[in-house]
Amino acid sequence: MARKRESSPQNPHDVGRVMREIPERPRGTPLKDQDIREGKVSLIAWKPHLEYRWDSGVAISRFLLGLKEGKILGVRCHSCGRTVTPPRAFCEWCFRPVDEWVELKDTGTVNTFSICYVTWDMKPLEIPQIPAVIEIDGTHPRVGFLHLLGGIGEKDVEAIRRRVRVGMRVQAVWKSPAERVGAITDILYFQPLE
Amino acid sequence: MDEGVAILGVGVTPLRPISPELSQRELIFEAATKAYIDAGTEPAEIHSFISISEDFHEGTSITDEYTPDQLGAILRPVHTIAGDGLQGLAAACMLIQSGIADLVAVEGHCKTSNILNHEEVFAMALDPIYERPVGVPSHAIAALEMRRYLHETGLPEEAVAGVVVKNRRNALRNPLASYGASLTVEEVQASPLLASPLRVLHTSPYADGAVVLIVASAARARRKGRKPVWIKGIGWATETPWLAERSWGRATYTVVSAQMAYRMAGISRPRKEIHFAEVDDTYAYKELQHLQALELLTPQEATELTRGGDFEGPLPVNASGGSLGMGYCFDATALYRVAEATWQIRGEAGSHQVPGARTGVVCSWRGVPTTTGGVVVLQAD
Structure with a gap:
């Protein structure tokens, strides 16, 4: 053999x-x-085809319906006094159901950001992406979500570097009502207020 | 177990084919809230949290990260067991017996209705080089086992159908169950073949749900003033991943798990000392195969029960309705059965209460294509 x-x-x-x-x-x-x-080495390939459709539940469903209407909704817990978004059915600090729904403004403050020059698989980006964590106005500190900053300098990286900073005031730029589907991407990005 | 570990509280959501009204986290929050109330405790008192989850079922990797909120476990010790529910329960016993924790919450959940192509998830469980490319579906793997089991034991297919009739009938008395039905052996055997000899009605239908157990040290269990149900012995084992090498006719992993659990519990005559059993019946033949491995029923006895048309032997098995009657919820299944056994031993099982249920056994299996399972012996105070 x-x-x-x-x-x-x-x-x-x-x-x-x-x-x-x-x-x-x-x-x-x-x-x-x-x-x-060329198959000179022994490799086995497999491409997964996994499909899911998640139930979004009481809180996130209402949040998504709010986004479709161009509104950012939040919830309030009367026990700890926090107002949070994205909304949740229960307060994770107090371990009890939340008490109240509130409509928040679509403005906020940049908690942290990055200027990203590559895609997830390391392809160079012509227009840098600016991921940011945005604290939404009217919520407790350290409440908000990950989104993108935009409307800043476009390809002009120097302009982006000069302008974007921690603590910057921003406002949501929405898709047109006809384009909105009830998703976090109904907000295109957040742009500077000043 | 010398020091003593007890189930102090249970919380479950009813098992349902779909659960569009609640997200997975909301479902778990409901089960956790019930469990903390049942145990007379609150999340702040829990020392450590265990979540049972399998990323391919979640559709999210590193799902541990999403565990804390719904259990009240923010900034607390949390870890995930990507395994059978009883392996999670065993981890809780270890935390308690090693002195790391006095109170542990064990959580299992299932949103199987959110998985759109189960066969693709199943394929990911097969060896990618010498099994996956062959393209054999999961039910066919179970059929291979069923064939060999019937071949080795000489059991008629009607005995397997008898398990279906019994469990689905039992489920009619269990409000948590989703698939209660009044069927006959003939009806079961007239259901379509999936992969011979396995028929549609031999397989347990899927269900969504969440379950949380509160596990306590002896000292903590006594202090709480609740009715503790003692974990007297626990065992788990895996046979082999090689399809040709496994003992298809016999649940060897259950034999090993039972030996481990029985020895720990000091049980030498299981048929005399165990009053009821909650046994994996993902596929109907598995109940009989597992009972044999647990030394609680011989194939000959199963055949005779079937001939008599009464599928209830001297030992009540799956009074809950089992997975065939309640619905199958993957790795959370075992925790549902521990919850059921806890109610039985407390005398709180309602219309499906087994009289005199002081000592019970729960036997689990991780499903196709695994040869992994566990056994736990539970006992009244």
């Missing part, structure tokens, strides 16, 4: 042979993309 394997030059599973045939190169990069594409 062993001899038969040696005499089979096309065996793609013989990693040792592939390694020997690859010309000498710096340690740590023994394989090229091409080696993999």
Whole structure:
């Protein structure tokens, strides 16, 4: 059996042979993309096709319906006095149902931000993305959500760097009512107020 | 267990085919609230929290991160067991017996209705190199086991149908159950074949739900002034991932788990010492296979029960209706059955109460394609 394997030059599973045939190169990069594409090494591929449809529940459903109407909704807990958004059915601090729904303004303050120059798979972005955590006005400190900043400098990275800062006042820029579907992306981005 | 570990509180939501009214977190909040009230405690008193979850079922990875809110566990010790419910319960016992915690909350949940293509999730459980490409569905793997089990035991298929008739009838008396039905053996055997010899009605339908158990040390259990139900012994085991190497006819993981749990509980004659059983019946034949592994019923006895047309032997099995009658909720299943056993031992099982239920056994299985399961022995104070 062993001899038969040696005499089979096309065996793609013989990693040792592939390694020997690859010309000498710096340690740590023994394989090229091409080696993999040409099946010179034994790899098994699998593409998952997983599909889910999550029940959004009492609190988030109402939040999403609010977004469709161009409103940011929050909830208030009378025990700790906090107002929070995105809304939740129960206060996670007090472990009790929340007491009251409130309509919040669509303005807020930047808690933290980044200027991101790459996509998730490291492709360079022509227009930088500016993810930010925004504390929505009328809520407790450290309440709000992750969204994007926009309407700042476009491709002019220097302009973005000069303008964006922690503590900056921002306001939501919404999709048109016809385009809104009841999703967090019904808000296109937040833009500076000043 | 020497020091003593007890179930002090249980909280569940009814098992339902769909649950569009509540998000997963809202469902868990409901179960947790009930459990804390039942145990006479509150989240601030709980020392450690365990969540049972499997990322492929959640559709979110690192789901532990989403656990704290609905359990009242912010800034507290939390960890996830990506395994069977009884493995989560075992983790709670370890936390308590090692002295790390006196009160532990164990949570399991299932939103199976939110998974749109179960077969794809199942495929992810098979070995990607030598099993997945063959493209065999999950029910067919169960059918392979059922075939070999019937072959080795000589059991007629009617015995398997008898389990379905019994459990779905029992479920009619359980308000938590979703699939109660009055069926005959003939009706079960006339249901379509999924993969011979496995039929549609031999398989338990899916259900959504959430369950939270409060587990306590002996000292804490006594101080609370509630009726503790003692975890006398617990065991769990995995046989092998090799499909050809496993003992298809026999639930060897249950044999090993039962030996471990029985030894811990000091049980030497299970048939005399155990008054009722809640046994995995994800597929109807599994109930009989598990009972055999638990030394509670022989295949010959199962055959005779079926012949007599009365599927209730001397030992009440799955008075709750089992997964066939309640609905199958993946790794949360075992915790639902521990909740049921707790009510039985407390005498709080209502219209499906087993008289004189002082000692009970719960037996779990992680489902196709696993050979993993657990056994826990529970006893009255």
